[in-house]
Amino acid sequence: MNERSITQAVRSSEGDSRVFSVAFFAAFAIVLSIIEHMVPRPLPWMRIGLANAITLYAFTVFRPREVLVLIVARVIAASLLIGTFLSVTFILSLSGALSSFFLMYLAYRYLSSVFSLVGISVIGALTSNSVQLLLINYAFIQSSLSYYFLPFVLLFALAGGVVSGLFGKFLSENI
Numbered sequence: 001m002n003e004r005s006i007t008q009a010v011r012s013s014e015g016d017s018r019v020f021s022v023a024f025f026a027a028f029a030i031v032l033s034i035i036e037h038m039v040p041r042p043l044p045w046m047r048i049g050l051a052n053a054i055t056l057y058a059f060t061v062f063r064p065r066e067v068l069v070l071i072v073a074r075v076i077a078a079s080l081l082i083g084t085f086l087s088v089t090f091i092l093s094l095s096g097a098l099s100s101f102f103l104m105y106l107a108y109r110y111l112s113s114v115f116s117l118v119g120i121s122v123i124g125a126l127t128s129n130s131v132q133l134l135l136i137n138y139a140f141i142q143s144s145l146s147y148y149f150l151p152f153v154l155l156f157a158l159a160g161g162v163v164s165g166l167f168g169k170f171l172s173e174n175i
Contacts, residue, residue, distance in 0.1 A: 022058075022066050026073040029054035033078040048160040049125055051078075055101065056117050056124075056168025057175065059108045067105070071097050088140070095135055096128030103127045117172060121165025122158060129157040 029051040036050055051074055058067040075094050079085040084093075104124040107115050115123065133153055137146040 018062070018066065022062060022070050023073075025054050025058055026070045026077070029070065029074040030077045030081070033074060034081055037078070037082050046156055049128070049164045050167060052100070052121060052124055052161075052164040053167035053171060055104065056121055056165065057171040059104065059120075060117075060172045064105055064109075068101060071101050092132045092135060096132045099131040100124035100128040116165070117169045118162055118165030121168055122161035125157040125161030125164065126154060129153045 032050040032054065036047055041047065054074075055067060055071060058070050062070070072094075075090070075097050076085070079087075079090040079093065084090050101124075104120050104127075107120045107123050112120070130150075130153075133146060133150060137143070
């Protein structure tokens with residue numbers, strides 16, 4: 001085996017390893033999403049967002065593009081398994097996940113000296129819930145009455161962000 005083919009083999013195996021790692025953590029996030037979906041909650045938006053802990057962990061070990069693939073794969077696969085694919089729930093979930101990804105990435109990349117993983121998780125939870133409420137208001141309800149829910153939505157997002165952030169911190173410190 002010459003030097004060039006060894007280098008290609010190493011690059012190929014590293015790439016395969018990264019793909020398998022992203023797929024593994026996407027599967028872990030999918031399982032958490034499904035479990036959380038099965039837990040009864042008083043209002044539809046009252047979710048802790050445990051799958052977001054996997055996203056936080058992913059920021060510490062994967063490239064941004066890989067984290068984005070993990071998130072999109074999680075949302076699509078979980079919605080297919082739950083039976084909400086291409087529904088309003090799916091659209092809200094995807095919009096919340098993508099918007100929170102971008103702000104969490106920016107916070108992780110440029111403000112990690114200011115925000116811990118818990119703080120970054122709170123940013124993601126607040127972003128996701130805010131974007132979903134805006135989307136509900138502009139696309140479906142078209143009434144300012146939905147903004148009366150904003151304090152409750154954000155308060156629950158804050159609590160869920162802290163719980164998810166602590167779980168993400170635990171994962172990043174122990175895996």
